[in-house]
Amino acid sequence: MAEVAAKAGVSSQTVSRVANNRDNVDEATRAKVLAAMQALGYRPNAAARALVTGKFGALGVVSFDVGAHGNARTLAAIAEAAREAGFSVNFMGVRAQTEAAVRQAFRHLTLQSVDGIVLIESQMLDTSSLHLPANMPVVVADGDTGHQYPNVDFDQARGTRSVVGHLLELGHRTVYHLSGPHDSFAAQRRAAAWEHTLVAAGAPVRPVLYGDWTAESGYLAGRTLAQIPDVTAVFAANDQMALGVLRALHEAGRTVPDEISVAGFDDVPEARFFEPPLTTVHQDFDIVGRHCVTLLLEQIERRSGGPGKLTVEPTLVVRASTAPPSGAGER
Incomplete structure (x- = not known):
C-alpha cells in the first residue's frame, strides 16, 4: 500500500479508501490510485482487511442438484446480489442428501472464511440435528427450518x-x-x-x-x-x-x-x-435469491438476529x- 501511495503521490489512507471503495475520494485522485494499483499489481490483503472490518467479503452457498432449474436460478441471483453488495460467493454442491453431507459442506465453507451461508435445501433435512457452526449467519431457501433459521420460499x-x-x-x-x-x-x-x-x-x-x-x-x-x-x-x-x-x-x-x-x-x-x-x-427465483442475500446481510451487520420468513408470491x-x-x- 505504501508503494502504491508513493507512485500515485497520495497518502496510504487515500489508497485504503480507494481499495475499500469509499466515496470520500475525488475521481481524479481515485483514477491515479487505480492506475498505480494496476501498474504495481496491487491486490488488497483479505486477511488484513478482515482484521480491520470484521468481514471476509464472501458468502457461502450450499445446494443439492445445482442443475435443477430453481436451484440454478436461485444461485445465480444470490451471486449477482452478493456482487452488488461487495461480496464474492463460494459454492459447495452436495451430492449425498444427508445431514452429515451438509455439515461437511458447512465446515469447508467455514474454513474458507465466509461471513454467512445460504442453504438451498430442496430435499428434506432434519435441521435440528445439523449442528451448524455457532454464530454463523445462515439463511435457508426452499426448505422448512422449523423457525430455527431465517427462511425464504414461495407460497x-x-x-x-x-x-x-x-x-x-x-x-x-x-x-x-x-x-x-x-x-x-x-x-x-x-x-x-x-x-x-x-x-x-x-x-x-x-x-x-x-x-x-x-x-x-x-x-x-x-x-x-x-x-x-x-x-x-x-x-x-x-x-x-x-x-x-x-x-x-x-x-x-x-x-x-x-x-x-x-x-x-x-x-x-x-x-x-x-x-x-x-x-x-x-x-421468480431471482427475487428469492435476492431476499436470501438481504436476510444474510442483516444478520452479518447485526441488524437482525432472530428467525424470520420471507414468502414470494407465484403467479x-x-x-x-x-x-x-x-x-x-x-x-
Missing part, C-alpha cells in the same frame, strides 16, 4: 390453488396430480394443496402419481395417465415432468388440450415453446395446454 399452496382452481373452473370434474419426490418440501406442499383444493371444491381425489422432477419420469407417468379413461386434466408438480406427460399423451393419441388439459409449475423459459405452450405457475400463467373438457375426453 407453494397459493400457486397450487391457482392452477388447480383454474382447471376446475374450466369445467373439469377433477384433476390428476403428478407429484415430485417424497423427500421434497416443494412436492409435499404442492400435493397437499392440490388435495385440499379438490376437497374444498367437492371434487374426487384420485391417487397421486410420483416422479423425480425429470421429463423421463413425467413420460412414464404420462403413459399410465393416457390409459385412464376419465382423465381430462393433469397437474404436474414441475414443467419438466409436464413435458414428459405431453410426449406420452401425444404418443398415445390423446390430444392436448382437446381431450386432456396439462399444467405444470415453475414457468421455465422453455415452457412457452412446448407444444402446446404450457399453462404453469411462474416462480398463474395460462397458455394453450389447458381448455374446457370436450369431445371424447369429456366426462
Whole structure:
C-alpha cells in the first residue's frame, strides 16, 4: 500500500479508501490510485482487511442438484446480489442428501472464511440435528427450518390453488396430480394443496402419481395417465415432468388440450415453446435469491438476529395446454 501511495503521490489512507471503495475520494485522485494499483499489481490483503472490518467479503452457498432449474436460478441471483453488495460467493454442491453431507459442506465453507451461508435445501433435512457452526449467519431457501433459521420460499399452496382452481373452473370434474419426490418440501406442499383444493371444491381425489422432477419420469407417468379413461386434466408438480406427460399423451393419441388439459409449475423459459405452450405457475427465483442475500446481510451487520420468513408470491400463467373438457375426453 505504501508503494502504491508513493507512485500515485497520495497518502496510504487515500489508497485504503480507494481499495475499500469509499466515496470520500475525488475521481481524479481515485483514477491515479487505480492506475498505480494496476501498474504495481496491487491486490488488497483479505486477511488484513478482515482484521480491520470484521468481514471476509464472501458468502457461502450450499445446494443439492445445482442443475435443477430453481436451484440454478436461485444461485445465480444470490451471486449477482452478493456482487452488488461487495461480496464474492463460494459454492459447495452436495451430492449425498444427508445431514452429515451438509455439515461437511458447512465446515469447508467455514474454513474458507465466509461471513454467512445460504442453504438451498430442496430435499428434506432434519435441521435440528445439523449442528451448524455457532454464530454463523445462515439463511435457508426452499426448505422448512422449523423457525430455527431465517427462511425464504414461495407460497407453494397459493400457486397450487391457482392452477388447480383454474382447471376446475374450466369445467373439469377433477384433476390428476403428478407429484415430485417424497423427500421434497416443494412436492409435499404442492400435493397437499392440490388435495385440499379438490376437497374444498367437492371434487374426487384420485391417487397421486410420483416422479423425480425429470421429463423421463413425467413420460412414464404420462403413459399410465393416457390409459385412464376419465382423465381430462393433469397437474404436474414441475414443467419438466409436464413435458414428459405431453410426449406420452401425444404418443398415445390423446390430444392436448382437446381431450386432456396439462399444467405444470415453475414457468421455465422453455415452457412457452412446448407444444402446446404450457399453462404453469411462474416462480421468480431471482427475487428469492435476492431476499436470501438481504436476510444474510442483516444478520452479518447485526441488524437482525432472530428467525424470520420471507414468502414470494407465484403467479398463474395460462397458455394453450389447458381448455374446457370436450369431445371424447369429456366426462
